[in-house]
Amino acid sequence: MTTAAKLTAVTAVIYLAVATPLHAQGLAEVYLLAQKQDPIIKQAEANYHAAAQARPLARAALLPQISFSAENSENRLEVKGNTFGVPGSKVDYNTKGYQLGLTQSLYNRDFYIQLRQSKNIVARAQIEWDLSKQDLMIRLIEAYFNVLSARDTLTYARAEKRAIGRQLEQAENRFEVGLSAITDVKDAQSSYDLSVAQEIAASTALETSLDNLAMMTGERLEMFAQRADNINPVVPEPADIQTWLDTALTQNLRLLINEYETTIAQQDIKRSQSGYYPTLDIVASHSDVESGGLTGDRESKDSKIGLELNFPIFRGGGTYYQTKESRFLYQASLQAHEQIKREVTRDTRQAYHNVVAGVSQVQALAKALESAQVSAEANEIGFEVGTRTTIDVLLSLRAVYQAQRDLSRARYDHLIDTLQLKYAAGTLNNEDIMLIDQAMH
Template identity: 40%
Template sequence: MKIAGIVFGVAAFGAGTGAQAANLMQVYQQARVNDAQFAAAQQEYKAVREARPLARAGLLPQVNLSASVAQNSSRFENFSIAGQPVPNSRYDYGSNGYTLSLSQTLFNYGDWLSLKQADQTVAAAQARLDAASQSLILNTAKAYFQVLAAEDQLRYSEAQQRAIGRQLEQAKKRYDVGLVAVTDVQQAKASYDLARAAVIQAQSQVDNAREALAVLTGQENEQLDPLARALPLLTPKPDNLKDWVKAALQQNLSVVAARYTADAARQEVGVQRAGHYPTVNLVASRAYNDANAGLEAGQTTNDSIALQLKVPLFSGLRVSSLTDQAQYKYLQSQELLKGQQREAVRQTRSAYLNVMSSISQVKALRQAVASNEASVASMEAGFKVGTRTSLDVLTALSDLYKAQSEYAQARYNYLINTLLLKQAAGTLSMADIEHINGYLAAPSAAAAQAGAD
C-alpha cells in the first residue's frame, strides 16, 4: 500500500544528502569528550581524590629548616661581673645560624580516623563520578532520540500536508463540476492551513532538538542514523520487580554515594571526639649558631631529641561542641541516605512498569497504524464513489498520522525506559549504548526499507 511507506519512510529522513551520518555510539563518544557537566564532574572527583594524601600527610614526618643571618648590637651599661664593674660598652657583631627539626607523630587518634574518613570521601566521589557517567549515557540517548522523534514528526507533518493538498485539489475539481458543495472545499482548505502550521512547528522542534544535542556533543551532527524498522521488544531480565528493587538498594550509584557520605560523617564524629585524647610526638632538632661577639665569639651546635606528650585538659568546651555538631551531621546524612534509598526504589518501580507498559503500547500502536491505514484506504475509495465526504477522508488522514507519530514515539520511549531501569539499578554502562546502537539502521538501509514498503 502506498500509505504504508509513510510509516517507516521517515527512517530515510535526510538519506539523500551527502553528509556522513553519526550513530548513537559516535554521538556518545563526542558527548563524553565535550559535555561540560561531565567534565566538571571529572574535575570534582580529581579534587576530592586529594583528600587521602592530605590526610596521610599528618601521619608522615614533618621536616623543617630555618636559617638566619643577622647584624646585632649589644650595649652594656652599669654591668658588673663578679662584683666588679665593667665599663659601659657596645658591641656590634654579626651572626648566622640554622635550625633543622623533625617531628614524627607516634599517636594521634584523630589523624588516623581522618585517613579512614578520606577513604570514604574518595569512594563517595567515585560513586558520584560513575553516576555522572550514567547520566551522560541517558542524556545522550534522550537527546539523540528526541532529534529522531522531531524529524519523524516533521516527516509526518509534511506527508500530511501533501495528502491534504491532494485532497484539496480533488475537492476543487469536484466542486467545479458540481459533484460536491463548497463546504467540502472550505473544509479541505482549513485542514490544509492547519497542516502548514504543523509543518512550521515541527521544523522548529527539529531545530531545538538538534541544539539540545549540540549542547552535549559540542558540535553539529547534520545526520543521525535512524532506528531500524525491526525493534525487539524485550522484557526486563530478571522479570521480577523485587529483584530489580533489591539490586537498586545495593547498586544504585546515588545510594552508594550517600552510603559512603554517611560513613565519612560517622568518622568525623570520631575525629572531633579525638580532640579529648592525648597525642605523642617524637621531635628531634639541631640548632647551629655562629657569632662574633668579642668574648662570646664562636660556633655553637645544640642537638636534641624528645618525646612530647600533649594532654588536652580544657579548651572552653570547643571539642565537645564540635563533636555534637559532627554527630548531628551524621544523623542528617543517615536521613539523606534513607531518602535516597526510597527514591531509588521509586525510580526502579516506575522504570520497570514503564518498560512493561511501553512494550504493550508499541504493540497496540503498531496495530493502530495498520487499522488507520485500512481506514484511510476505505475512506478514499468511498470518496471517489460519493459515499464518503471530504471531511471523512481528512479525519481518517489525521488519525493515521497521529497514530504513526505516537507509534514512533512509543518505540523511542521503550528504549529510554530500559536505560532508566538500568540506571535506577546501578547497572547502566556503555555496553547498553552499544546494544541499542545495534538497533539503528544506516540511512541507505533505511531508505531501502522505506522503498520496499
C-alpha cells in the first residue's frame, strides 16, 4: 500500500471514530432547531409584534374617547355661631352621582399623520424581522461550519499523530539495530510531541465551536453527519458583479429598513408642524348628582354637547424647536442611508470576490494536497533506499495533513462566502440552507 493510500485509510478510520454517531444531525435539522430556540430571533419576533401595535394605536386616537366616573361619599357639615340670626347646626348627608363623557376628534392633523406613519412603522418592523431571520441563517451557517471544520481538524490531527507515532516507532527500532542515528529518534519525537499539542488545540477548538452553536440551538449537539467534500465550489450565478450590486441596492434589507426610517423621519417633521394647526372635537357629557346639606336634599342633572376648537397661539417656541429638531433628524437619516448604501456596495463586492477567489483557492489546495501526498510517497521510498532522512519524511507527512486541514477550511469558507453574497444582495432564504444540506448528504 502506498503512503498516500495509508494516509487516506488512517484518516478515514479516525474520522469514523470521531464523527459517526447513532443519530447525526444535518444542517437542516440544526437550522430548524435554531429557529425555535435562538433567543435573538425570538426577541426579534417579539419586537415585531410590539411594533405592529403602532397601527391600531394610531387608529385609536381617531375613535371616540368615552369616560365614566362615579362617586358615593358620606359628608358632615358643621356650622358654628349665628349667621343672620340663624343658629349654627350640624348635618350629615350622602353625595352620590356619576358623570359620562365623550370626545370625538373631528380634525387633528397630528392624528392623521400618525396613522399614515404607523403603516411605515409596521412595514419597517416586518423587514427588521426578516433581516433577523437572515442574520440567523448567517450566524447558524458560520457556527455549524466552524463545528465541522474543527471536527475535521481534530480528525486530521489524530491521523497525523498516529502516522508520526508509527514513524517514531520505526526510528526507535532502526536506532536499536544501528541503522540510524539518535538524531532521527529525536526528530521523530519532536514531531510527535508537536502533533500531540496540535491534537489538544484542535480538541479545545471543537469544544468551543460546539458551545457557540449551542448558543443558538439551546442544547449542545455533538453528532454531525455532514462534510463539505461532496460540494464542488462554483462561481456566483449570475457571474456578473454589476448584477449583484444592482440587486443589493434594491433588495438589501438594511437599505430597505433605512428607507422606511427616512420616510418616518420626514413624517416626524409634519407631525412637529402640527403644533401650528388647530384641533376640533365633538365634546358631550352627562352628569347626575344627588346630594344634601343645610338646605336639604337636592338632585342636579346636566347634559351638554358641543364643538370644542383649540387654536395654539404661543407655546413658548416649543413647536418651532421641535420642528427644527425633526428636520435635523431627517438630515441625519439621509446621511445614514448614504452610509449604509456604501457599506452594502462594499460588502457585496467583497463577498462576490471572495466567492470567485474561493473557487480558485479550493482548486489550488486540492492540487497542493495531491502534490503533498506524492511527495510523502517519494520521501518514504527515498528513506527506504537511503536518499532521504527521517526529517524529510516527517516534514512531508506534516505537509499532507496541513494541506488536508487547509482544503477542508477553504471548502467551508467558500460556502459561507456564497451565503454572505446572497445576504448582501438581500436574496438569502431558507431554500439556500436546504440546498446546501441536500448537497452535503
